[in-house]
Amino acid sequence: MEDEILKKALAPGPDCLSLEELGRYADGALRGEQHSAAARHIEGCLTCHAELALMQSMTSPSERGAPKRPPFLPIAAAAAVLLALVAAGSYYMLLRKAPEFPPSIPAEGDFTRSLTLGVRSPLGDQREAPHRLEWVATDRAIRYRVRLLEVDRRELWSTTTTAAAVDIPSTVQSSLTPGRTFLWEVTAYDAADRIVSESGRQSFRVLPR
């Protein structure tokens, strides 16, 4: 009974996002109300939150062990043989050939703290008060702490999210008045609640009208 209740309480519900939708959310492909609705749901739903965090920990651009982009070389003779197999409908067999195994998953302690978390926007001069803060997803981060500050370091607003972007509430956005500079920073945390990377203080200025 107990396990059944837990399963019922934590299994994806009718309002939960599909994996594909979570993927579009994580990649910043959802906009406007779609994005806001997804963010609201994820914030309140342990199931979507866990699935998204898992996805982000695996697919962030800095994912450990991710293959580097190699130059696109002409096909060698051996590859030509394999391609012939593919053409003959033997793609299955091709993939069966000696898979290259990745190095074993490193122990938690093997990860060194990254000093820099890349930010996307807003940076520098802005024509209008920004409505969103965006940064680059970090390997192993399961949540991000975001802070928006006045230039005197007084906190205007802060939040925690699992995504690599967050909408600024309209009430806060209205306080980003023209002619002023603001600071923001993002800190990424892993599953053990340790800091894995930090953006440092970033700044933007809303241009005077």
Add this chain to the structure above:
Amino acid sequence: MEVLSDEELIARYRLAPSSEDSRQFIDELFRRHRTRVIGWCHRLSGNRDLAPDLAQDVFIKAYSSLHTFRQDSRFTTWLYVIARNRCHDEARARSAARREAPDAFDPVTAELNAALAALDARDARTTVQTLMKEVLNETEQRVMTLHYGLEMELGAITTALGLTNTSGAKAFIVSAKRKLNVAVRRWKMKS
């Protein structure tokens, strides 16, 4: 030599998918992600030996479904979704074949069973999730959700989250259930 993004490789492949030349693009695309996908399958299944076979299934599925890739997300994310689904199916098949030692938690389970039974008639989802957020730390929440909600095996959760404590995810399940048990009793008394 020209370095093409994943999406550019797919676009070129789509220009003439049946031609021999276009195979180069798809081969390059899959070769580029091969190690990554095997790593995902290892972490999502918790089974190093099984990972290459699962990865192979992922690429077969990706190849046959490539026309459904809409380019509104990264190819990496699209591929991950396939890998996640494949590993999920595998976990379900394996758990159907053998049940995962619930007896290990018996002392806590008996008490928790009785307490949680009271939630059955209510909105179990909302109540349990609220209690979990109140009393569990983030790792416990994550482990419980991945295990009970998303049907991941404990070994896979240990690998996926990089847990390095001796008993891995199992320890978090035990501590989470203890805390939840207390919270449920408190909740019962209040209501």
